[in-house]
Amino acid sequence: MTRRILLGLIGAAAAVFVFTNLVYRAYGNAALCLLVGVIWILLEAQQRSSMPSLFFLFFVGMSLAGVLNSQPVVLLLTGLSVSLAAWDLARFRARVGELLPELEHKHLQKLAITGVTGLLIGWLASGIRVSINFVTLAALLLLAMIMLRYAIVYLREQGD
């Protein structure tokens, strides 16, 4: 089941980006998304060792490019979330090997909850408009970076 869902997710992610780029007449990007999506699907279908991180990075790049081209954030968020789920399932398959039904079921369940939660929060956030000056923004960014650093150190200690 995971394999079918994975192929579906890759197809969906590619379709979202192809659609968005076609609507905004970025035909080159649309063709590129289609090509990358097809290659990823073929590699996963043949169970060859694909590089899911590379394909995911490509779709993240397409999302950022979409923002710069003023494409709708909701669509880009959807595409990004779907490609994130596809990346996760590709890693899951490679990590686990032979899938037991219970493990597969639990993973898909938790991944669906996480993905939908992220997407919903993103959608909600895209509707909020807050105007802040550059100094506040820089301070917030600095704070975020410090927090991220502490989080990484904490997680590393936990891992050890």
Added chain:
Amino acid sequence: MKPPLVFVLMLILGIVIAGVALLRGEMVILAIPLIVYVCAAVLQRPAEVRLWVRREITPEYASQGTPITVRLTLVNEGPEIDELAVHDTLPPGVHHLDGEMSEVTFLEAQGRIELEYTVEAQRGAYDSYEARIAARDFLGFFEHAQWYRTPARLVVHPRYPKLDRVRIRPPQTRGFAGPIAARQGGSGLDFWGIREYQSGDPQRQINWKRGTHLDYELYTNIFEQERVADVGVIVDARQRVNIGTPSDSLFEHAVRAAAALAEIFLDDGNRVSLLIYGSGMNRVYPGYGRVQRDRILKALSGANVGVNYALENLAGLPTRLFPAKSQIVLVSPLAPDDIPVIVRMRARGYAVMVISPDPVSFQASMVGDFSSPAYRLAYAERAFMLLQIRRSGVQVVNWQTDQPFEVVVRNRLSRQSGPFVSRAGR
């Protein structure tokens, strides 16, 4: 921290920095699904893993090449684990045959996993096994790995051939009836001599011919008593004489031969002891029967070649540990400086038999060279060494290990192989 987590964190950081630098709030929003994804992994990361692990091995005592079933059972005594990866590690010398040795699964609290697989093992005593058990969050970002050691014991004794009965004739035997000629007159099968008739002698033992030829007195045939004997088996485990390759070694042949000989001597009712002489001296005290056979096989299972400078030659051999005038069977490839020791053993009254796996032909067969001057010289040197030992009254079997040991024994040592040539004890 696993590389995928670093990758996602870098992506989040990159997207946020790009959004801020380009003053595009929408770009920052794109990081939200990634942040939620990481948060889910952090919240679901595995806590301390508490598992009850048990290993069962069936059978625990087996011969080399026998399929052995290993069952690893785990019970989760902690909270549920999203992904539990179990990988059982086999000790060196054990080979996997069938079944699953590893599994990745979801394990609920008080949940149970069983791995069952079949292995076969080389000769040895195995008492420590390790299983790598890793608990992960469902996204595989955090891993808590532990090695579990399970103390199940497996003893794999050498596979050895069934031999025909071996002729031995030690100078002294024990008091119980057995198959070995005891050099004493009495009841038995082989003719021993005659004596004057005594009242009560059975009529069928009277030697009528002798009486009529000499003085018309009656004489009685007496037969040689057959008793059991003390047999000491010595296995030479010195590294300097045991050559070998990773796939084959003279020592393995010597161990198999010692096991086969010990069994045949025990089957005949003899009292058998064992000494493994190498890095140390591992001894099995004399005993009879099946229990003694198991003791000897267990000792041979764990035997390995080793280096001990104090035991570099056989001069350190504690022959006094063996009963006086008993049979000693030395299984050794032999080195030239062993000759005086063997001759001395013989001089002290022991009946000595040397089973010598031939290192010259063994090494020659490894390199496929049976014609070079080096081979011929080594062959001649060994033949001369064996001749010296034979001349002292020691029974020597030069065993070329490409021939089955049972065939060599049948031809050279068994009771059906012709007249007994050794003059041991006479």
